[in-house]
Amino acid sequence: MQSIGSFTFDADIGELRDNFGKPVRLRAQSLQVLSVLLSRRGEMVSKSELMEAVWPETHVTDDSLVQCISEIRKVLGPANSRLLKTIPKKGYMLAPAELRRASLEERLGMLPGKPWVAVLTLALAVLFLWATWFLSEPVSRQVKTVAVLPFVNMSGDGEQDYFSTGLAEDLLTDLSKINALTVLSRSATFHSRSPEESAKDMATSLGASHLVDGSVRREGDRLRISVQLVDAQTGASLWAERYDRELGDLFVIQDDVRSQIITALAVRLVPGEADRIASGNTVKVSAYDLLLKGRHEETALTREGVTRAISFYKQAIAADPEYGDAYARLANMYDFAARFGWNDAGVIDRKLALTTAETAVRVAPQNPFAHWTLGRILARQQDGDPEMLSRALGSVSRAIELDPKNADAYAFISLLHIGSGRPAEAKRTIETAFRLNPEAPSWYVQNRGIISFMDGDMTAAVSDFERAAEKNPTASFTRLWLAAAYAQADRGEDAEWQLEEAAALGAPTTIRDAISTNPIFQDAGYRSKYEEGLRRAGLAE
The missing domain is CATH 1.25.40.10 (Tetratricopeptide repeat domain)
Structure with missing residues (x-):
């Protein structure tokens, strides 16, 4: 059995499986291509070698191979597909194996049958904190750079990945709104990690001063969530908590996690930040759960994923008709479907994208993502209309006003500027985006x-x-x-x-x-x- 990121490949039967052992559908030729690349992992395999291995004595064009490579990448998803590299003018290479990242519970010794490990770990952590507090010299205030790692799904069901990942993403988003913190982007932190890799080692590679790690076990409407904040320089746990609650308490848990992390980091909020990061969540938990499912499906931006995401966002709106985030997400999916011609009714999708984005702003006027979405859709539908371009710039600018650390808004408005022939503004705003989100x-x-x-x-x-x-x-x-x-x-x-x-x-x-x-x-x-x-x-x- 060979690993490919979070996937495994059984060469004996020619089967690809996800991280819970569930078979993944791939055409026979794509599986053969994958098998050849795995057999020579870390080496460049030329096009001709792959063609000869998979289609011996058969006349096929290079397109057949490229289609297989594309199918493999789509199945692996954005994070794992990076392991399959294109070597221009030569061929393809599968990068060396990466071990999976252990869960928080595994690293703290919290799994059933290991209580003594948890006690010992906790005792050592307390001793280390005591020594650090009393023996170390005062340190100067430093900019705190936080890396939120993807929470590990401990449910034993791959279908629950969306939930653990979504909770970590929302925590990352909330913390990134705080001026005193630099929070690394999802693309920088959401990848596989070896269980032997320490928090200090990972923080060094990411350039982070603190790590937030966690795991989620969901069984029906029962939640068991473990979260900890680690000082990456010392490896000490600054705060850790385990929540054993009902699904209906999810927003209370999220508020407490965020509050405890801010307190442990000794962050002083500036006026307005408390309101900006407070959930004040009046959304139904059932609608939020459907939103997380939709976000998970849309990640790869494939036709199938977008179609499923649209269905989940519609269900979320049906569960909560005033859910601004759901309208904004749905609008984006209509826009992608229209842009790529995935539905016969492309004109209708374009109209739906715009009207749904306008609804998002109407029901959630203080939601920066809703304004960003409206601006993005207006820009793509402007068709040379200066009034629509002006509205697009205004909507994205409003998103920045509501969330001054909104790197996405700066990155997108840079494209509006260059598309309108304003290179100086384009350069300024893209530089701001990278400053706010260095691991873009x-x-x-x-x-x-x-x-x-x-x-x-x-x-x-x-x-x-x-x-x-x-x-x-x-x-x-x-x-x-x-x-x-x-x-x-x-x-x-x-x-x-x-x-x-x-x-x-x-x-x-x-x-x-x-x-x-x-x-x-x-x-x-x-x-x-x-x-x-x-x-x-x-x-x-």
Whole structure:
């Protein structure tokens, strides 16, 4: 049995399984490709070698292999798919195995049958804290950089992954609103970790001063949640708690966890922050649970995932008709479905996206995500209308007013600025986004690459597009931008390779369609630069 991130592959029967041992569906050829890559893990395997191994004495085109690679990446998901690397002009490589991250309960010795370990660990932690408090010299105040790790699902049911992950994501989001803290992004912290890796080692690799870790066990409506805050420099636990409650108490638990962490970090909130981070949650827990399911489904942004997410968000709204977050999430999914042409009624999806986003702002006028969503959808539907562009800029600016540390809003408004021919503003806002979120997700990096591309700096553009593709290998539009940048940098073969990958991932196959799916670029000069790059890469008119 061989591991691929949180998945395992049984070579004897040719079967891929998730982290709970559940078989994952893959076509026979894709399983064979995966098997070959696993047999030579850590090595580059050329296209010709893979073609010969999987399709011996059979005439097939490179497209068949690229389709298999794309299918494997989609099944593995954004985090695990990074392990499958493209080596331009050569082939593919599966990165060396990574061990799974142990749960908090395992590391604290809290699993049944190990009570003495928990007692010993607690005693040592108390002794260590006492020694640190009385013997250490006063330390200067430092900027606190917090890494929230994904909570481990202890339910024994992979279907519950959405719940543990969602709780950690929301805690990360809440803490990131505090000015005195720098909170690392989800893309920086939500990955596998070896059980032997200490908190101090992980913090060093992440550049964090503190770690928040946890685990969740859910059985019906009963919750068992364990959370701890660790001083990464010393490895000492500054605060730890276990909650054994009913699902209906979930918001109370979340409020207490957030409050205890803020207290343990000795953070002084500035005026307005307490109100901004307080949940004041009037949402029904059942609706929130459905929202978490939808968020989990939409992560990979595949057609199937978006379709399921739409269903969950509709159910959440039915359970709570005033749920602003659910409306905003639903609006985003309609927008993606329209953008990628996943439904026959694309025009209807566009209208639904806009009206649903407007509803989100109406029912939740103080929700920055709702304003960010409306601005994003207005920008994609502006079709050269300066009034809609003005509304889009206003909505995203309002999101920033409501949440001054909203890195996503800064990253997106940078794209609006470059698309409108304002490079100076684009550079300023993307730099702010990276300052607020140094370990940025792939789309930040892509946006910065677009700004460099339009500025004529192809070296910087190629570097960012390559990095964005590495962060999210299933993002088809990143591949198109990378192909255009390679072509403008006189790297024609690399450009052709990226066009193949983009097509396999479902990207537009003509320049006209690629431009129509990027309506933000209304500046004629900048739009022509993108067209020329795609043309030189070999994309059809």
